[in-house]
Every structure is written in C-alpha cells, then in structure tokens.
Amino acid sequence: MSIINSSKKLVDKVEEKVEKGLQTVKETFDNVARHLPFANLAKRSNDTFDIEIDLPGVKKEDIEITIEGNYLSVNAQRKYKNETKADDYYLCESSFGMFSRSFALSDNINRDKVDAKYEDGRLYITLEKEESKKSKKIALK
Incomplete structure (x- = not known):
C-alpha cells in the first residue's frame, strides 16, 4: 500500500x-x-417591559422566578402523566422535563417592581424602570 x-x-x-x-x-x-419554552419580549411603554413565556402543561407551583445580579431566570418543571387501565390493556403516556430561560436585565430595571402572573399555560412578567430613570417631560417656562 x-x-x-x-x-x-x-x-x-x-x-x-x-x-x-x-x-x-x-x-x-x-x-x-x-x-426551550418560547418567549416574547416587548416594550409596552417607555417605562415597562413585558416577557411572555409559553409553559404548557406546567403547574403554577412548579414555576420559580429569580433575579440574581443582572439576570432574571425562569425555571419550571413539567410533570404530565396520563394513565388508562382496562381489563385487556394498560396505557401510560408521560412527559417530564425541566425548562429554564434567563434574561439579562439592564441597570435601569427596578428589581423590586417585578410582577408575574400565570394563566392558561402562559407566564406573563412585567418589568418597570426605576423611578429615577423613567423618561420625564420638562415644562417650558
């Protein structure tokens, strides 16, 4: 060779x-x-931001939202089990899994004014700017 x-x-x-x-x-x-759950980020006004995260099949008590440093993290666990027992067959379908998404927060977000609600498999998070960093109109004299 x-x-x-x-x-x-x-x-x-x-x-x-x-x-x-x-x-x-x-x-x-x-x-x-x-x-990975789908997430939408939107600026609702000059002073608020919205995050929507799809979490189908997740129970409210299995969702954890944390802020550490400049990151907002959403962790969730789906636990789904569908069992059918009959005389001549047994069917068990299940789906288990962890979800995790993290979002970088700018310095102007007020960490104490984060609002979250969960309904119909969708998590809604609203973030507000710090009062001192919100836009202001100045009146002319």
Whole structure:
C-alpha cells in the first residue's frame, strides 16, 4: 500500500468521524431547542417591559422566578402523566422535563417592581424602570 493511499484512507476516516460528530451535535441542539419554552419580549411603554413565556402543561407551583445580579431566570418543571387501565390493556403516556430561560436585565430595571402572573399555560412578567430613570417631560417656562 502506498503512502498516498494510506493518507487518503486516514483523511476519509477523519472526515467520517467529524461528520458523525457534527450530526450528533446537531441532534443534541435540536433536542435542547425542543425543550426551550418560547418567549416574547416587548416594550409596552417607555417605562415597562413585558416577557411572555409559553409553559404548557406546567403547574403554577412548579414555576420559580429569580433575579440574581443582572439576570432574571425562569425555571419550571413539567410533570404530565396520563394513565388508562382496562381489563385487556394498560396505557401510560408521560412527559417530564425541566425548562429554564434567563434574561439579562439592564441597570435601569427596578428589581423590586417585578410582577408575574400565570394563566392558561402562559407566564406573563412585567418589568418597570426605576423611578429615577423613567423618561420625564420638562415644562417650558
């Protein structure tokens, strides 16, 4: 076997391993993305911001919202189990999983005035600017 043929085989093996590794990474990221809840961020006015997060199948008591430093984090756990028992069959469908999303907060957000409510599988979070950093109109004299 010539050196050229051996080198070609080695390059082919390396390329095959790289392609398999990239496919594994892609599948992993696709799986992670399927478990991230969708979130909408909107500026409602000059002084407030809204975050809406879809959390279908999550109970209110399984949601935790925390602020640490400049990050607001939402952690939730879905626990779903549907069981059907009959004389001739048994069916059990379940879905369990953790969700986590973090949002960077600017320095002008008042950490003490964060409002959150949960209804119909959607979490609504409202953030307000600090009073001293809200926009003000100045009257002319």
